[in-house]
Amino acid sequence: MATIMLKVKLHPTLLPIIVWLVLTGQFANYALLFLSLCIHELGHLIVAYLVGANIKSCVIMPYGGEIQFSKSWQMTKQQQLLITIAGPFATLLLFLLALFFLPQNLSVPLQTIQLLLLLLNLxxxxxxxxxxxxxxxxxxxxxxxxxxxxxxxxxxxxxxxxxxxxxxxxxxxxxxxxxxxxxxxxxxxxxxxxxxxxxxxxxxxxxxxx
Incomplete structure (x- = not known):
């Protein structure tokens, strides 16, 4: 699993977005968004690892991530569906965690981010x-x-x-x-x-x- 994490990279478009958010005073909110994106992709990566998929790379984009697999044509539809669904499922788990276990000042923005991610990603x-x-x-x-x-x-x-x-x-x-x-x-x-x-x-x- 540690080897897989080394294949995770950030897309170049993230840099100008981060600069813009810092200049407009919105970086704190984006930090929560970035954490949410990473957890979302981690859901994909964990399930991909569990089903034996050969992960080539994972690139974190402004709206999510893109995972590429070696020999993807050998993957069954069931494997593909499980890996794909795992990301939104991780986002849903983070939403429930924020709803029931975090203080309100952190819970509300984190819940909002998870709902927006789910709506966009689906x-x-x-x-x-x-x-x-x-x-x-x-x-x-x-x-x-x-x-x-x-x-x-x-x-x-x-x-x-x-x-x-x-x-x-x-x-x-x-x-x-x-x-x-x-x-x-x-x-x-x-x-x-x-x-x-x-x-x-x-x-x-x-x-x-x-």
Missing amino acids: LPIWPLDGGRIVEILWSEKKSIIQTKTSFLAFSMSCCFLCLLMALLYIPESFFFILILILLFIQNIQAFRYRRYEQAFENIVLNRLTP
Whole structure:
């Protein structure tokens, strides 16, 4: 487990966000958010370790984390679902801990953060946990490119709709809009990359087939 923790890294976009929060006097709140993100990802990592997944890297993003696995094509859907659900479950446990065991001055902001994380992370947008759960269920009896094409189109549509709704609440939704834009860019990149995943799948299948 200690070896796995060494693979955890921070995404470069965190630095300007932290600087902005320090300048605006909101760093204390973000410290709680960052702690919450780390615990969320720890939930993923613990379950991944327990089910025997080979973890390649874990990058903490402003909205959560992204875990990459070596030989991910060998993982069963059950393993993938357990690992994906573990993050929101860890967030829920932290919410309950704050609700029942922490003093109110710390409990209230921590509860709020956990609820916001759950609402954001369970949106059906890739690569959020909600999006990954939908993708895993979507991929039943389909090739990688069929799954990626249809699912990413769905994911980008959801992201675009959320972005339109968020625009109605500017300036309060400014940070949420930035996250949605980042997610939309990632979806576009994944959509362009999907054909390479299909080619990789074919190579792997050819090697495994006697």
